[in-house]
Amino acid sequence: MTPIHELSVHNNAQDTMQAPAIQIENLSKWYESFRALTDVNLTIAYGERIVICGPSGSGKSTLIRCINQLEVHQKGRLVVNGVTLVPGMKGLSAIRRDVGMVFQHFNLFPHLTVLDNCTLALRRVRKLDRREAEAVAHANLERVRIPEQADKYPSQLSGGQQQRVAIARALCMKPKVMLFDEPTSALDPEMINEVLDVMTLLAQDGMTMVCVTHEMGFARKVADRIVFMDQGQIVEQAPPSEFFTNPKHERAKLFLKQILH
Amino acid sequence: MSFVDILRGIFEGFDVTLIVTLLGLAYAIPFALVAGVLQHFSQGWLRLLVTILIEFWRSSPLIVLLYAFYYSLPAFGIYLSGIAVGAMVLGLNIGGYGSQSIRAALQALDRGQVEAGLALGLGRLDVLRLIELPQAITVMIPTFINLAIQLIKGTALVSLLTLTDMTFRAKEISQLSYDPVRIYSSLLLAYFIVCYPVTIFGRYLERRASEGRRSISEI
Amino acid sequence: MKFDFAFAMEIFPQVLQGIGNTILVAIASFIGASVLGFIWEILRRSSRFVRPVAQLWIDAIRSTPVLVQLYFLFFVLPHYGIVLPAMLTGVLGISVYFSGYIAEVFKAGIDAIPRGQSEAASSLGLSRPDTIGYIIMPQMLRNIAAPLGAYSVSILKSTPYLAVLAVPEMLGSAFDVASETYRYAEPMVVAGILFLALAMIGVALVTRLERRLGLTPAKDL
Numbered sequence: 001m002t003p004i005h006e007l008s009v010h011n012n013a014q015d016t017m018q019a020p021a022i023q024i025e026n027l028s029k030w031y032e033s034f035r036a037l038t039d040v041n042l043t044i045a046y047g048e049r050i051v052i053c054g055p056s057g058s059g060k061s062t063l064i065r066c067i068n069q070l071e072v073h074q075k076g077r078l079v080v081n082g083v084t085l086v087p088g089m090k091g092l093s094a095i096r097r098d099v100g101m102v103f104q105h106f107n108l109f110p111h112l113t114v115l116d117n118c119t120l121a122l123r124r125v126r127k128l129d130r131r132e133a134e135a136v137a138h139a140n141l142e143r144v145r146i147p148e149q150a151d152k153y154p155s156q157l158s159g160g161q162q163q164r165v166a167i168a169r170a171l172c173m174k175p176k177v178m179l180f181d182e183p184t185s186a187l188d189p190e191m192i193n194e195v196l197d198v199m200t201l202l203a204q205d206g207m208t209m210v211c212v213t214h215e216m217g218f219a220r221k222v223a224d225r226i227v228f229m230d231q232g233q234i235v236e237q238a239p240p241s242e243f244f245t246n247p248k249h250e251r252a253k254l255f256l257k258q259i260l261h
Numbered sequence: 262m263s264f265v266d267i268l269r270g271i272f273e274g275f276d277v278t279l280i281v282t283l284l285g286l287a288y289a290i291p292f293a294l295v296a297g298v299l300q301h302f303s304q305g306w307l308r309l310l311v312t313i314l315i316e317f318w319r320s321s322p323l324i325v326l327l328y329a330f331y332y333s334l335p336a337f338g339i340y341l342s343g344i345a346v347g348a349m350v351l352g353l354n355i356g357g358y359g360s361q362s363i364r365a366a367l368q369a370l371d372r373g374q375v376e377a378g379l380a381l382g383l384g385r386l387d388v389l390r391l392i393e394l395p396q397a398i399t400v401m402i403p404t405f406i407n408l409a410i411q412l413i414k415g416t417a418l419v420s421l422l423t424l425t426d427m428t429f430r431a432k433e434i435s436q437l438s439y440d441p442v443r444i445y446s447s448l449l450l451a452y453f454i455v456c457y458p459v460t461i462f463g464r465y466l467e468r469r470a471s472e473g474r475r476s477i478s479e480i
Numbered sequence: 481m482k483f484d485f486a487f488a489m490e491i492f493p494q495v496l497q498g499i500g501n502t503i504l505v506a507i508a509s510f511i512g513a514s515v516l517g518f519i520w521e522i523l524r525r526s527s528r529f530v531r532p533v534a535q536l537w538i539d540a541i542r543s544t545p546v547l548v549q550l551y552f553l554f555f556v557l558p559h560y561g562i563v564l565p566a567m568l569t570g571v572l573g574i575s576v577y578f579s580g581y582i583a584e585v586f587k588a589g590i591d592a593i594p595r596g597q598s599e600a601a602s603s604l605g606l607s608r609p610d611t612i613g614y615i616i617m618p619q620m621l622r623n624i625a626a627p628l629g630a631y632s633v634s635i636l637k638s639t640p641y642l643a644v645l646a647v648p649e650m651l652g653s654a655f656d657v658a659s660e661t662y663r664y665a666e667p668m669v670v671a672g673i674l675f676l677a678l679a680m681i682g683v684a685l686v687t688r689l690e691r692r693l694g695l696t697p698a699k700d701l
Contacts, residue, residue, distance in 0.1 A: 097605025107600035121604035332664035417545035441555035456543035
């Protein structure tokens with residue numbers, strides 16, 4: 001486990017040499033007649049921080065949920081951590097354990113303590129014994145600055161605390177990629193920052209992150225690249241400096257105007 | 262006897278089944294409404310009294326209630342026909358359950374509804390009549406349908422008081438010709454024919470109600 | 481014939497004799513109904529082809545009176561050479577009848593678990609059996625505890641149906657007294673009081689047990 005204080009400054013050039021963490025080619029998905037995603041192309045390198053934004057219903061969540069196959073795509077190629085994901089394939093859990101996911105509504109397990117939420121997959125999937133698993137869990141709860149709540153149940157925590165536990169739970173599996181699906185949308189305003197701070201720390205540690213979020217301040221500060229989606233398509237991709245000051249596409253301009261007032 | 266003959270013979274008892282059901286509803290609905298509303302609003306000794314009454318009818322086993330009233334009312338000088346006792350006991354038993362769903366539905370209503378009604382200057386009774394009860398009753402229609410089915414099924418008990426309902430007819434037929442497999446299969450089928458459409462109807466109402474709620478929340 | 485209170489007091493112990501069988505039948509039927517109900521619900525959730533059959537089966541159980549189901553088993557099973565003691569037939573009948581309702585309890589208990597729970601489990605790489613065993617089942621048990629408790633009392637209240645099969649439970653004992661003394665009012669009223677008391681005790685026990693097991697969470701999730 002990397003100590004949190006050891007902030008590695010990230011080097012993009014180095015990663016582009018490796019195979020990408022996620023490679024999406026011509027990805028399409030539809031529900032009956034409704035097209036959720038149309039020919040999406042996106043390559044994400046290890047260590048990259050991507051923020052996906054766009055109006056509601058633009059397919060952001062669908063895209064991120066395809067990456068760990070909570071949603072199944074119908075067309076196109078999807079390679080995650082070097083494995084090509086085929087709809088209906090077996091052995092998905094082997095891929096998912098290397099892809100952490102944080103949900104809008106936390107999805108903590110209400111019948112388990114914070115600690116057990118973190119250790120369950122370590123013990124059942126990674127086959128660690130209880131002591132090892134708890135050590136990993138404590139380290140990660142420390143990382144999200146919530147070690148003192150280990151023995152509580154999720155319902156006893158605030159929304160912000162719950163979401164930090166959810167992040168710790170995902171981190172315990174030592175994922176190569178972290179997916180965040182609107183992690184702050186269900187939170188009261190005063191709790192948003194504690195979650196964003198933890199995410200910022202993660203980014204500074206060099207975690208590969210794909211975040212669907214409306215928090216443009218976070219995007220500006222943390223993202224290497226902003227991906228703007230509308231109507232199931234990627235309309236524009238640019239570094240934040242460029243995207244926020246000089247968006248190319250009309251729909252991106254309109255979106256920014258609405259969201260930044 | 263053929264299957265169809267048996268079924269036809271059983272349905273000769275349908276009129277008694279139907280009458281007991283309808284009379285039972287005539288007891289159940291007013292009892293559920295009055296007891297449920299009273300239990301929701303009353304306090305102190307009145308509430309205690311209503312609660313005891315409801316629990317008596319709801320918590321005693323139906324078959325025991327039926328026998329106890331059928332045999333003991335005459336001992337207290339009250340002479341009622343089997344149909345009257347059957348309908349009363351079934352109706353009040355089911356009504357006891359119904360009162361609990363009315364009370365639950367009233368309790369589940371958003372307090373803001375009452376406050377909005379009072380703020381408009383409506384009297385408390387008008388708020389109950391025009392705002393609370395209509396919403397509560399809509400919510401409990403599926404429960405009500407289920408209770409109606411319980412009532413129909415419960416009417417089989419009146420055969421024990423020698424009323425010639427469908428179940429009693431089946432027993433009569435089995436005395437004429439010993440063919441338990443056909444006769445009791447037919448009897449099960451007969452009740453299924455009567456109750457299943459009600460189940461389907463209830464499910465339809467439930468679906469419609471939940472769709473209605475969803476469309477409201479989407480607006 | 482006037483109601484004789486002294487006589488009623490006198491026969492109390494005789495009617496009470498059936499209480500052992502009443503409780504035995506109730507417990508056995510509760511176990512039977514839970515097991516059968518669980519099986520129906522598993523079948524309903526299995527393949528696309530089994531589902532409508534299981535649904536119709538559950539509906540059929542719920543659309544017919546328990547009294548008629550008891551008669552059916554009592555008269556039809558021996559016809560096929562299956563001769564069971566009356567009490568076992570009765571337990572079977574009550575188990576089947578309530579299994580139709582308990583299947584719905586299991587269904588609601590599973591449906592009430594948000595989809596996000598199994599999504600979170602699979603995003604952690606948990607296998608399907610682990611997801612069911614560690615995530616779905618524990619939450620389902622918590623969801624079904626209260627309705628299952630309520631049905632256990634309903635089952636207790638249905639045990640006197642077994643009197644029609646001449647099973648010597650409490651209502652049966654009351655009938656024994658009645659046929660010996662030719663007085664029906666008093667034994668029936670005594671049985672009524674005893675069953676009402678038993679049901680009340682049942683409700684209190686179930687509530688306490690739920691609280692003791694912490695199955696009704698103090699704080700809502």
